[in-house]
Amino acid sequence: MNNNTHNIIEKITGKIQSGEVAMRSHTLFVLRVLFLAILSVFVFLVSTLIVNFIFSSLHMSSTNELLGFGPRGWGAFLWFFPWGLLIVDVVSVFLLVALLRSFRFGYRMPLLYIFSAIVFGAVFFGFMLERHTPMNMMLDGGMRGQHAPLHVGGMWTRMHTPPPSGEGVCRCEVVTIEDGGHFTARDVFSGLIYRVAVQQSTSYATTTGLAVGDRVYLAGEVEGDVFTAFGLKRGGEGRRWGMD
């Protein structure tokens, strides 16, 4: 054994025997692992709930209908998409990846695989929560009854609110039908009345069979009280629109 090793042994033995250095208990490490595991599950749940909220928001505000209106509708969808929520979700995914890398299975797996697994899991469970559980309806009832903290209730209310009509979308009710495929419609949310004309060049809007009282979702350009629609979809039964 050389001198260096001898020196090291002496110093370490001295510190251990004097109590300057002490062994940490096994319980501490078990608790640390438990804490990381619980925190990871919590962050995954938060990510899933955010995804569920995004799906619900798109559904409740009818923004998802824009996807059925061709390239212009897709552009409008991207414009109205809740990007802020998505950014929060991406941050939570990165946080979860960092937490999972504390575990052997986490750092042994390539980053891309672990990232993809988390994203797929959050999207899958978020979607299933939104479509196949009454959770959002129950929360909706609670939020509307103002049982939620104000800032959360405010966010929930905005989720229901479509983009303002002046921005080119409208959840409307047909008021009168005119000749030539024109009609007037009342914005269910704001009460504004529009004279609606369908763009000639679109195949995503037809007024055939439209009747007074029909609920319609419109996408197009607004100038004053004239709404020139490139997309029109009739509301189905049971669809909850606006604040009614």
Add this chain to the structure above:
Amino acid sequence: MSDTPHISDEELAHKVQSGDSSVFVVIVERYAERLSRYGRRYLAREEDIEDVIQDVFLKAYENIQSYNREYRFSPWMYRIAHNAFVNVLRKQSKRSFEFFDFDTLISPLRHPEEDTEILHMSEVLERSLGALSPKYREVIILHYYEHLSYEEIADVLHVPVGTVGVRLKRAKDILKKSLPVP
């Protein structure tokens, strides 16, 4: 000092975990020189290396209860050492440093002429190792000098096993280009 040559590192660690702190000295004896050699790939000054080695062993003692006996002890120890040396390097990043100590490459029982030749090759390898970026240098050192397997290196560096393989291949490709043609 050590009369426990037939007891594995894993069994020694378990004894320490069970409360027999005196056995920790055997672990220090077994790993001090290995970690010093490992540390010379990171730091130039012996005093710095000795200080870091001391911290490594103290951390290992403090956290010995986190060692899982299902896995080999060596990667666990090297993981602590890797983190300690990397932290020191980060603090010293503005100070220049170079690798030295070719002795660890040379067998003590060699013909003098072979010594010269090996010294020359060692100098070339050491210069080439110095030309590698840290992430490639590390895997070469851990695999070829410290004789850890791919899986063990993955546990030291906390990267996937495939990444270890890729880094080793790239490091060898760079070394081949930098070595002179015989």
